[in-house]
Amino acid sequence: MGSSSASAFKSVVGIIVTALIGVPLFAYLVIKLFTSGMATDVTSSTMTKEAVTARLQPVAVIKVVDGGPPGSKSGKAVYESVCMSCHDAGLAGAPKFADAGAWAPRIGQGFDTLVKHAISGFNAMPAKGGAADLTDDEVKRGVAFMANAGGAKFEEPKVAGAVGAAIDPAVRGKEIYASVCMACHDAGLAGAPKFGDKAAWAPRLKDGVDNAVAIAIKGLNAMPPKGGFSGSDEEFKAAALYIINASK
Known part of the structure; x- marks a missing residue:
């Protein structure tokens, strides 16, 4: 075999050896690169139940304190x-x-x-x-x-704002007036007696406050029942009394 043939043979053998060793080595290095840090040490402090649970918490999780906001515990x-x-x-x-x-x-x-x-x-x-x-x-x-x-019949103080909590009728009446009644009574639109106008309210109160409230609940002339208020009669009564008291 000539020297040139021998050299060519060695080159081919070198390529084959390189391929057999290099390709697996390259693959190993790539796998190592992408799995770096993925080994799990179950004895590590980062793998405790508490640590794992903490990492699995949703972003911006809100922790609810037992009993709700201050003052609301039953x-x-x-x-x-x-x-x-x-x-x-x-x-x-x-x-x-x-x-x-x-x-x-x-x-x-x-x-x-x-x-x-x-x-x-x-x-x-x-x-x-x-x-x-x-x-x-x-x-x-x-x-x-x-x-x-233990046998008593005491009443627990209501939580402010809770369903069933006592609400000052005057406060509720003012709220309803501001959200519903003010639209007409503030400016005296469509014949509505203006808020605080004693002269305008006098003839409407001549038969008594209860009668005036009853008429307002049923509606009169351009005013629809309860002035369009969708709440209870009792709530509307608070608004009617708020307006009437300001006009006596």
Whole structure:
């Protein structure tokens, strides 16, 4: 075999060897590059249940605090988060929850006295049961919840803004006037007596306030029933009285 043929043969062998070694090596390096950092060490602190859960939380997740915004805890929520620690087992002389015999003499002292003791502290019980962040109304709800379970019939203070919460009729009347009645009564449109105009309202009130309210509920002339207000008659009455009181 000539020297040129030998050289050509060596070149071919070199290419084949390079291909056999180089291609797998290249593939390995590529795989290593794209899987770098993917090895999982289950003993690592980053792989604990808590750490994994934290990483899986949605972006901007909102954590809801038990009991809602300040001042909104119900009596049951106050009991379960604060009072239960002593009243559930009757520790340090605390009357046990739902123990009518233990609660009877305390209920006999009246709601105001029980609330005063709960807010200021009494015997071994610290002020507000040790939960200084509770509002007075929340403490009252907690007292009512526990006492009622022991036989009382106290009423828990309503949460402001909650369904069923007491609303000042004058405040509600003003709101309805501003959203509905003002459209006509502010400027006296379509024969509507102007707000605060005593002379215009006098003949409409000659048969009494109740009669004027009843007419307004049914509607009169250009005014539709309740002035177009879609709420209850009781709510509309608050608006009517708000207008009438401003015109007496």
